[in-house]
Each structure stands twice: as C-alpha cells, then as structure tokens.
Amino acid sequence: MNIDIPAGVRVYNRIETSQIKYIQDRISEIFERWGYEEITLPSFEFFSVHSRGFGEEIENRAFKFIDRNSGEILTLRADFTSQIARYFASLKKKTVPKRYYYSGDIFRYVIPKADRLWERKQMGVELIGVKELEADAEVIAVAVQSLENLGIKNYQIDINNVKIFDTVKDLLGLDRESFITFMDYVRKREVYSIERFISDFDVEDRLKEFVVRIPEIQGDITVIQNLKEELKDFPELIKSLESIEKVYNILSDYGISDRVIFDIGEPKEFSYYTGIVFEIFIRDYSRPIGQGGRYDSLISKYDGNIPATGFAFDLLNIWEYMKLSGRIHEIKKKDFFIIDLTREKRSAYRIGKILREKGYSVGRDIVKREFKKSLEFAFEEGYSKAIVIGLDSTEKDIYIYSSMDSFEKLNLEEFLRKI
C-alpha cells in the first residue's frame, strides 16, 4: 500500500514546527510593532483572477484544479502580493496608507529535486497607498529589524530599481520580444551576448557601454554616484538612480545603510515590480531569504490606481540558515508528563487538572509499560519534567524527574501548594 506524499511537500515534526513557529513569532513581533495588521487570505482562488497579478513565470508554475460545480479553473495560492492586491481592490472603502502582513504557504511548481519544495512558507508585509520612497525604505527597515530580532546579524540587502530596465527598453526602442531576450541575457549575466545584441543599435556609445556593463554593476553607494556622473545625458536613468540614492539616505537615517549594496544587473522574478526592488541575503548562506519591491500598477490590474510596496521572507531558508549556524535553540517544551503507577489513577487526574488550571501543559502516559520506558518516552517527547506517582507504594509522595537519573521526592500536597 502506498502511503507516500508527493515529492514537493513535506511534514514538519514537533521540533521543526516549534522552531519555525519561533521564527514566525519573532518576525510578527516586529511587523506588529511597525503597525502592520495580520490578515488571512484564502488558500485558493480563481486562476483567471489570481494569475492576473503575476507574470508568465509564476503562472506556469501555479497548481490548478477544477471547481466541480461551476467548471471554473481554480489555483492554489502562488503569490500573496497578488492576493492582497486583489483584496484591496475589492474593498469599497480604500483608506491609505494600509499596512498588511501575512504568514502562510505559497504553492509553485518546481522540478522535484533534493529539497526543492512546491509548498513554501512565507511571511511578508505590504504597504499600500504610498508612492513616496519613504515607504520603500520602511519595508526594508522592517525586514532588517525582523532579522535582528532573530539574532541574525550578517545580512545584506541588495537594492536595484527595475525602472532602469524599462528606460533602457525605451532608449533602445526594443519591442516586447527583444526586451525579453535582452532581460534573459541580463538574468544570466551574459555580457558578451548583450554586447552582440546591441552592437548594431544606433545609439550613443555611452549608453551602449552602460547597457553592456549592466550585469556587472554592483557595489556600494559610490557605484550609484559614479553612474549618475556617467549617465548625465539620460535624465530618466538619472531619476532611477536618484531614487536608489534617496532610499539609501533614508536607510542611513535608520542606521542600517552599511548593510546595503546595489546590484543593477539583478532583474526580478515578478513582472509586477515597477521601481525599487530588493533581495535579502545572509553573507555565509547561498540562498536569498527574502525579496520585495514596489508594484505601482499591480492593484490597477484589479481595480483602482494605487501604489504599493512590500516584501516577503522565505521562512524555510531562514530556518535552514538558523539550523546550520546553530542559532535555533528555541524548542517549545511541554511542562509535565504524569506517570501514575497506581491502580486508581485518581491522583493523576487531580494533579493534571490542578497543573492545567495553573497554565502548565500536562500529558499523561496512560499506556501500561515498564516505568523506565515511560520515563524515557517523556524526555524523548520533549517534556521538561515527569511526575511519577505510586513509585513506593504511597500516593502521598511523588517523584519529579528532570532527567532519566535526577529526581526530587516531594510530598504531593506540598508540591501542589508550591507550584
């Protein structure tokens, strides 16, 4: 009998679940402190509606199924941001600025391999209704504080402005298809392909030089300042660079600009981004742990022309990093495990009830087996203490074990008074 689950999903056991929960709790503490309100979004939507939000890349990876009643195609949530855009557009009263946060799973198909999952955990914020760059800086600051709250210090924020790509498209006069080809070269950082691609374009050399170098332009704020100098004759490019600089300056005021680098050659997975975009890395960990950016025309795909920005953490990557670096110790313990060796079990019920009323978590053995086996089970299962009743033919004394071989013998009534 096959009792497997598909390759792209997995189960998280008690310890794993509590570690992930610990990460979620530290992050939501910060989200709340910045005035973001948590909302819960549906696990599936109409495919035709949900997919309007994101581009082909994600659309091709969405999980689809049929509503047996209407015959409509449904899809599991592939993107929170698109869901929030749809939700906000659906509101009669659109008060801004609106700050939402969410935590949950997204479903995107990937070819199953090693630890590549179809169901990933995200936590993110969306700040809706603010076109000012202060909003872009705010969501970056929220991300940074969340990481600090987790004790993660060696993070790095890679910032870019995708407007630069749109401006290049206009300046070179690219049609949709050649723009896709161009962006593909950028994504793969193929400088020579770009050089070949633009060699017979009739544009200024300065612009050509810039375009060819795009995949390689990375570094600190001086890179942006130098580019501004070089691209003086292209006001649209200057504007995009100035936006980056402005965000950088606000982040300096927040005291976090030393964590920022710029990566002009970094395009994004989502076509909905329209301005400042960023990715969050940890220096000694290869995968990004979060990404986000501005999406000023996404909500208008549903209704209303409202600017917005946000980001999402990839919780599984954060979790993996914290495990690898020995940073996650927080495992939720259960308090007491009651092993009652008497026939009646009345003491067990009574002690359990009193402890639970006081707010402790209490489990009971119930299973009949050798006492040592029960004790082993208690500690393996994450209980902090085991209470043993009837070990020496009296119910008046109980034994409180805090490990397999350390215990305290106490009078039952005294213990209940003290606890």
Ligand SMILES: N[C@@H](Cc1c[nH]c[nH+]1)C(=O)O
């Ligand atoms: N939804 C994006 C992250 C994001 C949130 N807001 C803006 N961008 C993602 O899944 O990567």
